[in-house]
Amino acid sequence: MSDYKVLKRLNCVAQLIKFHPNISKKQLLERLRHDYDLEVAERTFERDKNILESDFGITITYNHKSRGYILDDNEESLNQFFKFAQFAAMAEIYQNGIKDYKSFQKWVLPEDSSGFTGVQHFKKLIQAISTKHKISFQKENYYGGTKKTYTVSPLCLKEYANRWYLIAVVDGESEIKNFGIDRLSQIEIKNTKSLKIENFKKQLKQYDEVVGLNYTESKNNYPEKIILKAHNNQLKYLRSLPIHKSQICIDGKANDWGHATYLLKPNYEFEIQILKLGNMVEVLEPLWFREKIKKHISEMYNMYN
Structure with missing residues (x-):
């Protein structure tokens, strides 16, 4: 799958169905044309479905009840494919950018990674x-x-x-x-x-049971259910950038608070992710983890008091 154009199209198809479940074929092809400037024929779409399943383990099925397409629940395969597509897209951007470096510098603002080598x-x-x-x-x-x-x-x-x-x-x-x-x-x-x-x-x-790399530092040597109270606005961000693959978000009523749950071994990296969310979340369970986050907050408060 070295063809950037094909991979880009596959990525767009998968992204549209992921974020617009039960989208009809007509709507999908229109969105590809209007949002991504991709003219895709019905026969090409059927071929793309087969490639996604055979090469990447991503199955697109037709829901006869809604008359639209959905992705089978295989989050791991989907995330791996999106990461692969991201690498290919960046390779294409850098390849094209080098041909016109002055424009590339103006248009692309990558993360400062001057300290990263390897x-x-x-x-x-x-x-x-x-x-x-x-x-x-x-x-x-x-x-x-x-x-x-x-x-x-x-x-x-x-x-x-x-x-x-x-x-x-x-x-x-x-x-x-x-x-x-x-x-x-x-x-x-x-x-x-x-x-x-x-x-x-x-x-x-x-590694699947933790955020990051440290799977030996959790208080208990088994995954635990973590329940967060989270504002509905914050849940939108959590859905777009999950902290862990076990994450489940449940909206509250109107503009109220909902919940986010996780099944993992809480480690330092997970604690940092929770603290980054500030006053938009509150740890409810388990009690020992709630107290640990509370201690971090108290110590930070005392430094500024």
Whole structure:
């Protein structure tokens, strides 16, 4: 799927159906034409549906009752596809932008990432992962100002907070670790086979239970139901940018307060996300987590008092 135009069209189709469930074919084709400047024939749409299902695991079904299209509830496949499409779109933007750099600088305002390095490692890391070969590298310790050499079995790459991490198993160890790729240097693909990712699926699954990377620091070693009281206006933002894939938002009446629920292991990253929402949310349950957030707020208040 190297064709940017095809991938862009697939992304637009999936986005429209996700945010406008039960949209009719006529409405969908009109929105593609008016909102995205895409002329899509009915036959092309049917072909796109097949590509989304066969290549990306995204199934579009026709609801005979509403006479419109809906996406099957596979949030993980959908999010992975949107991320892939985002990478492709950025690649196209940068490719076109370089041809007219002055215009590109005026029109595109990327996040300041001057302190982030490591993107140049993507190709080599993905090559090692796909061919199942071990790698060695030096990792810099920012606090100690030291470097240490590792040989690892690379398993996958994970993104969090606009940074990328290599998930790997260090030689001689049995637990997965994450390494910020911006701290890596002298990466070398070894001529030895790596450990199989299938043997670490249970460990990797733990990332699904937390926000971010730290799955060992929660108070209880199991996912808990977190209930937030949230203003209806805030729920709109939460829906557009979920904190965690388990998030469920329920609107309150009129302009009142609703609820957002999560099933996860609360860690520091999740606490930070809650605190960022300020007075638009209130933790209701569990009590221990409510008290922890309350303590953070009290300590911050005392600093300014």
